[in-house]
Each structure stands twice: as C-alpha cells, then as structure tokens.
Amino acid sequence: MSDFGKGADNAGGSSEENIKHWDDFYNEVPAPANYAEIISGVRKFIGDAKLEERVVVVTSGGTMVPLEQLTVRFVDNFSSGSRGAASTEYFLEEGYKVVFLNRQKSIQPYARHISSVLDVLELDGGANVTVKSCHASKIQTVLERYEKYKTSCFAITYESLGDYLWFLKGVSTELNSIGARGMLYLAAAVSDFYIPKNDMPEHKIQSDRRPEITFSLVPKMLRPLVKDWAPEAYIISFKLETDPNILLQKAEKALKLYQHNMVIANMLTTRKKTVTAVERTGEVMKIDNDDEDKEIESLIVNLVKEKHSKYIQENLTKSPLP
C-alpha cells in the first residue's frame, strides 16, 4: 500500500476527485481465469534472468471495455500493436529478456514481417504445400531471428481492460524483484473509462430506445505502479494525443504527477515519424525518423537502453552489490 491516503490517492486536479481507489477497482473486477498460472510463469522467467541480464515488460495494443456483461458491444482504444511488436524485436536484439503483454490478435513480433499464409504458400503439383520462391529468403531470415530469440520472450495476451490491469499489476510486482535491471515500456493504449459491473446491463442493449451509457473513470494505475508495485524499475509511459498544442504539457504533467522516469509523447498521425522523449530530469529529446528503411522503434529502443544503463549505474552506486 502506498503512503498516499485513500482520499488523496488520485490527487492531481479536481477532475480526478471522482476516481475510485485502485484497490476498489481490483476488488470489483475479477482476475483473469489463468492469472495465477501466468504469474507463476512470469516469476520463473524473470527469476531465471542472469545477474547481468535486463528484463523489459512491453505492453502493446488497445484495451477493450465491455458495455454488457454478456458482451456483444464494447469500446476499444486505438492501437494496432505495431509499436509494441517492433520494440520487442529491438529489445531482444539488444539482449533484453521481454515480457510481451499484448492484446489478442494485435500485431506480433516477427510474424509481422510475413504476409498471410494464403499469399506465401502454394500447392506444388496439387499434393505438397511449399513456400513460394519469391518469399522463401525473407521467411528464412525471419524464422532464424525468431528461433534465436524465442526463449527470451514471454508472451501474455489480454483482451479487456480488466485483464490488462490485473496482468500489469502482477507482472510489475514480479519485475521489482530484479531491481533497477527491470524496465516497464507502457506502449499499450489503455482506456480511461469503463463501466463498473453493477452499472452494466447483463444482456445485450436493445435498440428500441436511445441508449444511455455512463462511464466511470479508471483509477490512474501509474500511481501504485511507481509507488508500490515496481518502485525499483525504470518506468516509461507513452502519451498519445491528437492535438499538438497540448502534447508536451500533458507529458510533463504526467511525469510530475507520477514521478516515473520517462514519458514518450506521440501524435496519432505522426507516431511512426516523430516522438519526443521527456525524462524526469527535465531533458527533452526529439526523435525523428527520416530514413524509410528504418523503424522509429529502433531509435527509441537505442535511447531508452542508454538511459536505462545510466539508471542501473546510478542505482548500483546507491546500493552496490555485496
């Protein structure tokens, strides 16, 4: 439990006064059915990391918020999962172990380079299935990279906001066991709104009248994440806006409020070309990608790896290894 009292937990502006405490959210939303099994797998995966190895938790994809208990309709946050999948590959190549917390059916590392099986395979003489020769060398390169790194990646899938937040809490608590060598890279697009179970109709909303849907505000989970779950880790959140005039100020406000290590600010329309990283130290770093053969995630991962190295060094000086 953090040192913030329940009343002040969500402090930071009058607009946040109506937000529930995060404990109430977890009491109200059931954990995913496979939660205990997944978290014990994560514990082993992180526990097996060698002393010199780093682990990053990459979150990826949008969260789904159901409108009905027997869900036919839902609202979704925009994210294809491209940022998370590409970043995962670059982290693996930089020697990180990766816990990839991703939305079901979102873009996947390595698989993203290969088009649909129906495009790459063909019936050879009517009996055997073979890879079309024009795709063979690319598929071979991707498979080689996948084989090399697959044991360094632990994938968890979620669909709803509730499942995402349960896994985030469990995984980040496990990550804290390796201290400063852990990093959280929160690229998932997480809903700010949800409907508590008691306010949600059981059955499909009928269309004989205009629906009245009232959302509640989701507690700001970055607060307990930084204070209680993974206080030792290097924590990076992403800030997504559509209005360029508020982007940087929102990023700076988040850093001030939650006291984590970095916010990477991006605009919906230009997110693949330019992002701005703001560190808690006040340093502002613009990353532009003008090279069509490069992905911006390779530049982002280079930068955050460098900052993470510095953070590990600083923490070693604070409490050197025995």
Ligand code: 9Z3
């Ligand atoms: C991001 O800003 C990601 O960069 C994108 C990536 C979702 C834009 P794609 O998956 O897109 O490559 O298609 N993620 C964070 C979005 C978010 O929900 N941030 C919250 C906010 O902005 C704070 S945690 O308030």
